[in-house]
Amino acid sequence: MKIGVILIILVGVIFATSTIFVSAQENGIPSWIKDTAIWWGEGKISDKDFINALQWLINEEILKVPQTNEIPEERGVKEINFDKISFEITGIEELVRNSQIRQALISSNQEFKKLNDVFLLIDKRDEDWRAADFTEITPFMATVINNEISEQMRQHANLYKESAGYTVYSEIFVTNSYGANVAQTGKTTDYKQDDEQWWIRAKLDGLYISEVHYDESAGVYSTDIALRINDNIGSFLGVIKAVTNVDEPFKSFE
Template sequence: MIVISILFFGLSFPAWAEEPPQELFEYIPELTKWGMDPVLVAAVKEQNAKKMTLASIKKRDEEWRATSGVDDDMRMLMNNDAAKRLLELEQREPFFIELFLMDNQGANVAMTNKTSDYWQGDEAKFIQSYTGGDGSVHVGDVEYDDSVQAYLVQVSVPVMESGGAIGALTIGINLDEFLQ
């Protein structure tokens, strides 16, 4: 595929820098199936059963954002069975770059890398994929990520059980790798 660049004030941006490439949408059916993976569903069900309060989730979110490294709780979320399954899924394609699993409130359940925050419940990636238990696919905006020096888009799918959403899964896609 040829990527056309646009010259703007001396800076070169790929033409798709604002909108995800159309080819990305061909992956949506496969990614949606990931939201029904038995290992991921079991992990979300287990966390939902804990009935964490939103106040405790937000407290953990504050601690999370204040932690520069990786603490024991974060390590656990990167090493549990669901995280191992996410890593297997991430390794299917070189352009999958960061996967994380959320419960019915948007709190992290598992992840392949440390996320910038613990609680995703106030973000479109969770709100629009969980949709109050109905479930829907959300494709985020294309953003440049300094940490990987690449353009990324996040696709979020509902984690489904018995026809209803019980959580959400976000898959980061490195567009620079995707379009090669």
């Protein structure tokens, strides 16, 4: 069983027993807990031992079960469909394994490594990116949005949309190891991502899944999924992020 799916199950077990949201705190999940999840998924430890591990996470406040009054009353509880999230992760894992995406990140990282004051350049590009009008696509933005990798990701998203019968990924983008956007299916709000919590957690843990949150601009509940991308020897290349719409009905298909 894949680690991403196992981590989904880990959160799902707690969700099922609490019937409210559960969120990982900033101190992260210890490595032994991740190993425990793998052992449980492989049948090497009992359900009781695994539940004890989950209880430890709650006791140590690594996983938090919010009180009822912490959930906005006007929106109530939006239940997570773990089969749907697992399906969505699988689609992004296909892009993580894409050799052309990996090569594009290798080339981008090599290019950035040669630059003087690379982080100042990233900050300047990010400032210009955010200063542009929301509907404006600058020439530099066009190089990121309209390159070959971006087109591959759009085709991938469209393939999943056609197969599933709904928009699975409303947005996909990938960054290099410096946190700068390399390719994206559409315009993002910013260019620099290495200061974002999802980027940091994906780099450190390999997988990040946000809580279900309400997107005011889109008017939908959404979940963000981010995965670390490595080269063939495990060195960090970058991060890929997908934004999904949890309001869309999940329909499994062959």
